[in-house]
Amino acid sequence: MANIAVIGGQWGDEGKGKIVDLLSDRFDIVARWQGGPNAGHTVRFEGKTFALRHIPSGILREGVTAVIGNGAVIDPVSLLQEMAELEEKGIRVAGRLRISHRAQVILPFHRELDRVAEENPASPSIGTTRRGIGPAYMTKVARLGVRIVDLGDVEVLRRKMRSLVDGGFGAMLGAAASQAPEMLAEEFHAHGSSLASCVCDTSSWLGERLRAGARVLFEGAQGTMLDVDHGTYPFVTSSNTVVGSLFPGLGIAPRFLNGTIGVFKAYSTRVGAGPFPTEQAGEVGDRIRERGREFGTVTGRPRRCGWFDGVAARYAAGINGIDTAAITLFDVLDEFAEIPICVAYRWRGMELTEVPAEPWVSDEIEPVWEVLPGWRQPTSGARRIADLPTPARRYLDRLSGILGCEIGIVSVGADRTQTIVCSDSLWAENTKTGAGALP
Numbered sequence: 024m025a026n027i028a029v030i031g032g033q034w035g036d037e038g039k040g041k042i043v044d045l046l047s048d049r050f051d052i053v054a055r056w057q058g059g060p061n062a063g064h065t066v067r068f069e070g071k072t073f074a075l076r077h078i079p080s081g082i083l084r085e086g087v088t089a090v091i092g093n094g095a096v097i098d099p100v101s102l103l104q105e106m107a108e109l110e111e112k113g114i115r116v117a118g119r120l121r122i123s124h125r126a127q128v129i130l131p132f133h134r135e136l137d138r139v140a141e142e143n144p145a146s147p148s149i150g151t152t153r154r155g156i157g158p159a160y161m162t163k164v165a166r167l168g169v170r171i172v173d174l175g176d177v178e179v180l181r182r183k184m185r186s187l188v189d190g191g192f193g194a195m196l197g198a199a200a201s202q203a204p205e206m207l208a209e210e211f212h213a214h215g216s217s218l219a220s221c222v223c224d225t226s227s228w229l230g231e232r233l234r235a236g237a238r239v240l241f242e243g244a245q246g247t248m249l250d251v252d253h254g255t256y257p258f259v260t261s262s263n264t265v266v267g268s269l270f271p272g273l274g275i276a277p278r279f280l281n282g283t284i285g286v287f288k289a290y291s292t293r294v295g296a297g298p299f300p301t302e303q304a305g306e307v308g309d310r311i312r313e314r315g316r317e318f319g320t321v322t323g324r325p326r327r328c329g330w331f332d333g334v335a336a337r338y339a340a341g342i343n344g345i346d347t348a349a350i351t352l353f354d355v356l357d358e359f360a361e362i363p364i365c366v367a368y369r370w371r372g373m374e375l376t377e378v379p380a381e382p383w384v385s386d387e388i389e390p391v392w393e394v395l396p397g398w399r400q401p402t403s404g405a406r407r408i409a410d411l412p413t414p415a416r417r418y419l420d421r422l423s424g425i426l427g428c429e430i431g432i433v434s435v436g437a438d439r440t441q442t443i444v445c446s447d448s449l450w451a452e453n454t455k456t457g458a459g460a461l462p
């Protein structure tokens with residue numbers, strides 16, 4: 024199939040970066056449509072580790088053009104630094120990155136708002152990444168946001184930054200405001216000049232490339248359970264992370280999407296606060312964290328760890344219409360004698376098979392477990408499904424049954440090569456057409 028999306032089926036950090044990297048040599052363009060520097064994606068190959076924030080993982084494959092769409096929020100300082108880091112490690116970025124002129128700009132003011140909101144005892148502490156993501160989406164929807172296009176004119180910038188403060192958001196900061204944003208107009212105008220060669224109308228450019236036959240991989244950030252509408256609200260990020268959001272987030276038509284890969288860890292993790300019914304706070308959680316190196320890419324925070332939540336995963340598979348699942352960090356489970364899967368929630372004597380929207384229910388639910396035997400053998404060397412021990416294959420079959428779709432990929436280690444491809448029906452026919460190169 025021509026164009027496919029890779030999205031997170033859980034609470035983010037599912038290992039989408041590795042899956043995108045694996046597939047992207049068959050694509051001309053890799054495009055991101057939401058989120059910002061809250062999204063840490065790590066890719067390892069040839070002994071090098073690449074930790075990306077804004078830029079889609081596809082940038083690591085030669086001959087791929089990377090796009091950051093209008094639905095994203097961009098911290099220009101952080102993005103310029105990310106670009107420089109890649110160039111230093113031998114990855115050419117110049118001439119391979121397109122940034123939407125309609126994307127929103129994250130200002131230091133947004134990061135300060137993020138901190139103040141997190142520290143305010145009167146509002147729930149979400150445990151955000153404190154990168155200013157929520158406040159940047161807040162001022163976008165309030166129609167006061169600064170967009171990449173505005174960086175081109177210092178007077179426009181000064182005026183817009185002033186109205187951000189005077190338009191009410193300044194009052195939220197009060198004495199915490201370290202700098203009036205208009206003081207930053209010249210600085211941000213200069214960042215705009217540094218980015219200018221990458222900035223364009225990505226919606227019309229992508230549309231034109233798609234019509235010319237370019238193969239596009241759409242790269243999601245965060246995960247379905249962090250979606251602002253469909254996740255565990257209010258403990259969510261401030262953008263839509265589900266696959267349908269890629270159309271407004273990139274300004275392209277739904278007919279260009281041909282299939283969706285949902286990425287799921289073989290267990291669950293969550294960073295920050297919010298419901299997590301399968302969490303294992305004790306020794307089991309510690310063992311998963313240690314084996315899976317479950318510490319945040321962006322913030323370094325230890326991730327909360329637990330068993331696979333089949334109720335949440337099935338919900339995510341439904342919302343996104345997942346065609347194929349990629350199961351990651353599979354080898355992390357190698358040492359466990361028994362592996363429970365949550366197949367329903369119990370609440371006041373009732374069994375629930377749907378994710379509850381009511382926070383008072385989410386707070387009280389207990390998992391109903393189905394316990395599968397472990398395999399207690401290393402799986403990192405497996406390259407075909409047949410190489411896996413029988414209990415490991417049974418575990419995967421059970422996940423497939425719960426998700427209601429095939430398992431297309433199993434990742435058994437961090438490296439590009441440590442991967443089992445069980446089904447490539449979504450992308451087997453795919454080859455680059457060459458229609459994604461920049462003029």
Ligand code: IMP
Pocket residue numbers: 034035036061062063149150151152153154155156157244245249258259260261294295296
């Ligand atoms: P924000 O996106 O920084 O506003 O954070 C909101 C919530 O989403 C917090 O619980 C974060 O830990 C979580 N979050 C945001 N981005 C990611 C990510 O890339 N991986 C995992 N969790 C994330």
Ligand code: MG
Pocket residue numbers: 035036062063064320321
């Ligand atoms: Mg991450």
